[in-house]
Amino acid sequence: MKTKTSRRCPLCEQDEPRLIMQLTLDQIVRANPAYERDVIEQALTGEEGGLTYSQCHGCGMVYCPHSWGDEVLKVVYGKALDYEKSRANTLSIHKRIWLVDLWGMLLRLVSIQGYEKLGGLKLIDYGCGWGDFLEVVKGYGVEGTGYDEDPKKVKFAAERGVRVARNMEELSSFGPVDIFVMNSVLEHLQDPASILKYAWDHLQPGGYLMFGVMDYRKKFLARNAKTVGRGNPASTHNLNPIEHVNIYDYRTARASGQKAGFRFLGTETVLRWAMHPRIRLGRPWMWLFNEMERLSYHIVKDGDRPLTMFFRKPV
Ligand SMILES: [Zn+2]
Numbered sequence: 005m006k007t008k009t010s011r012r013c014p015l016c017e018q019d020e021p022r023l024i025m026q027l028t029l030d031q032i033v034r035a036n037p038a039y040e041r042d043v044i045e046q047a048l049t050g051e052e053g054g055l056t057y058s059q060c061h062g063c064g065m066v067y068c069p070h071s072w073g074d075e076v077l078k079v080v081y082g083k084a085l086d087y088e089k090s091r092a093n094t095l096s097i098h099k100r101i102w103l104v105d106l107w108g109m110l111l112r113l114v115s116i117q118g119y120e121k122l123g124g125l126k127l128i129d130y131g132c133g134w135g136d137f138l139e140v141v142k143g144y145g146v147e148g149t150g151y152d153e154d155p156k157k158v159k160f161a162a163e164r165g166v167r168v169a170r171n172m173e174e175l176s177s178f179g180p181v182d183i184f185v186m187n188s189v190l191e192h193l194q195d196p197a198s199i200l201k202y203a204w205d206h207l208q209p210g211g212y213l214m215f216g217v218m219d220y221r222k223k224f225l226a227r228n229a230k231t232v233g234r235g236n237p238a239s240t241h242n243l244n245p246i247e248h249v250n251i252y253d254y255r256t257a258r259a260s261g262q263k264a265g266f267r268f269l270g271t272e273t274v275l276r277w278a279m280h281p282r283i284r285l286g287r288p289w290m291w292l293f294n295e296m297e298r299l300s301y302h303i304v305k306d307g308d309r310p311l312t313m314f315f316r317k318p319v
Pocket of ligand 1: 013014015016017018060061062063064065
């Protein structure tokens with residue numbers, strides 16, 4: 005089915021979306037307790053029909069084909085987030101362990117390239133939020149800087165002594181960097197390809213890109229489409245086409261990095277296996293582990309599960 009749209013596929017740029025989920029404002033508000041119904045309703049007037057997810061006929065990417073205006077986005081982002089809960093999550097020990105692990109992986113990637121010592125290692129955290137990852141990487145020999153569009157988070161991060169660029173010009177002047185990080189960013193962007201290009205432009209040759217998105221497999225989406233079709237809220241508040249305009253899975257996330265020119269290294273899971281001292285990211289092992297994960301794509305039915313991917317800009 006071809007519908008008139010204002011947003012092309014963010015992965016392959018084709019304009020042949022097939023509708024898979026149509027939500028109502030009621031379903032969105034019921035799944036997002038932080039939303040103030042009246043405010044959202046007023047902002048959305050005339051655009052309720054845009055609360056949809058479609059799948060690209062060309063590449064299979066799931067996305068919202070509606071382009072939201074700045075006014076809607078300002079209201080939704082301003083009212084959407086439960087700040088207390090989100091900030092409290094930065095104190096989660098589980099989350100801190102995960103961030104330390106990710107940093108450990110990035111350092112091991114650098115060390116496997118033959119570097120023995122730190123010194124002038126530069127990192128950008130785009131969409132740094134409260135700055136908790138930048139706090140983890142902070143230390144002698146590492147220079148990290150962040151960027152975030154949410155002034156409350158930026159203020160908090162700066163108070164914790166984290167360096168956050170005030171605007172994109174300042175961020176750009178910090179590069180080129182060795183590591184570019186984006187956690188929970190690509191889902192939100194109308195044009196994710198442009199920020200992947202930005203990452204490419206601001207990375208040194210041989211530099212690393214790490215990004216994290218939520219992984220929504222086909223069966224999880226189909227199950228939710230049924231639930232939503234019956235008039236109930238989705239099983240996760242993350243299925244919200246205003247905030248999460250791009251819905252990734254293993255295949256489309258991997259393809260997004262590769263389309264931007266990066267060489268795919270592996271997911272967090274694969275890197276954990278392949279960083280064993282005897283394997284040390286050996287190419288045949290990496291190939292085998294990546295193939296295993298690629299094939300498991302058809303078996304794993306998860307949704308709402310974080311997926312972190314590592315890429316390298318060719319030297
Ligand atoms: Zn596509």
